[in-house]
Amino acid sequence: xxxxTWNINSVRLRIDIVADFVQRYQPDILCLQEIxxxxxxxxxxxxxxxxxxYVGIHGQKGYHxxxxxxxxxxxxxxxxxxxxxxxxxxxxxxxxxxxKRLRVHNFYVPAGGDEPNPxxxxxxxxxxxxxxxxxxxxxxxxxxxxxxxxxxxxxLNIAPHADDVWSHKQLLNVVSHTPVETEGLLAVQAAGNxxxxxxxxxxxxxxLYTWWSYRAKDWxxxxxxxxLDHIWTxxxxxxxxxxxxxxxxxxxxxxxxxxVPVIAEFDI
DNA sequence: ATGGTGGGACACCCA
Numbered sequence: 001x002x003x004x005t006w007n008i009n010s011v012r013l014r015i016d017i018v019a020d021f022v023q024r025y026q027p028d029i030l031c032l033q034e035i036x037x038x039x040x041x042x043x044x045x046x047x048x049x050x051x052x053x054y055v056g057i058h059g060q061k062g063y064h065x066x067x068x069x070x071x072x073x074x075x076x077x078x079x080x081x082x083x084x085x086x087x088x089x090x091x092x093x094x095x096x097x098x099x100k101r102l103r104v105h106n107f108y109v110p111a112g113g114d115e116p117n118p119x120x121x122x123x124x125x126x127x128x129x130x131x132x133x134x135x136x137x138x139x140x141x142x143x144x145x146x147x148x149x150x151x152x153x154x155x156l157n158i159a160p161h162a163d164d165v166w167s168h169k170q171l172l173n174v175v176s177h178t179p180v181e182t183e184g185l186l187a188v189q190a191a192g193n194x195x196x197x198x199x200x201x202x203x204x205x206x207x208l209y210t211w212w213s214y215r216a217k218d219w220x221x222x223x224x225x226x227x228l229d230h231i232w233t234x235x236x237x238x239x240x241x242x243x244x245x246x247x248x249x250x251x252x253x254x255x256x257x258x259x260v261p262v263i264a265e266f267d268i
Numbered sequence: 269a270t271g272g273t274g275g276g277a278c279a280c281c282c283a
């Protein structure tokens with residue numbers, strides 16, 4: 001079973017590279033973030049033509065929005081409105097694999113703006129509140145209730161470890177790598193006993209970054225990237241993961257997203 | 269210290 005996550009930064013604008021990616025890498029389950037459209041505007045025909053049977057969409061006009069599609073049959077479980085602000089940032093889908101129920105949580109965690117002070121920046125305060133609610137949700141076991149395995153993935157908008165960014169020192173006060181965020185994200189991970197696949201010794205890719213700013217003159221030469229996109233699994237599933245990859249080359253495709261696909265393969 | 273480039277919707281928000 002191959003699963004991929006990709007912040008596509010407008011699915012309508014980039015449907016052609018989504019199709020190329022699917023044809024070349026054949027994910028069984030594909031999770032997109034920042035689709036930036038409502039459900040009715042989602043390019044459903046193109047996605048179905050790629051062989052996806054299940055398509056779950058949590059859309060919103062202009063901003064955010066996540067969608068999960070699969071070649072295997074699935075059903076939408078929930079679209080949870082964390083912090084109850086009406087944002088489309090989460091979708092949970094259930095799949096039956098090998099007689100077990102797998103729940104896939106597709107997340108787009110708030111970016112949090114530029115100012116890393118929650119008293120001065122409501123967006124940053126919202127990001128911290130969102131993480132805190134995720135932690136409680138994981139502690140309560142809500143992520144897996146009624147299922148056998150859980151995967152939490154998506155654009156979590158935080159690079160939690162020192163080598164998840166091009167310069168730990170220079171980014172300590174930059175939103176996405178501040179201590180309050182990295183500690184907050186690691187607390188969510190600990191609360192759900194999730195395994196961060198990129199950090200498993202046997203799976204660790206050479207390059208960890210999943211995002212490079214559009215503002216760099218030459219993203220590849222400067223390589224000022226960050227690992228913002230993650231695939232976490234429940235412990236039982238992590239032992240069945242035999243391949244993990246970050247498709248860095250996608251950042252160099254024509255009219256790219258600023259994020260690249262992250263792919264995990266399981267022997268289940 | 270600053271400004272750099274991309275989205276969407278509609279004059280400016282967000283990343």
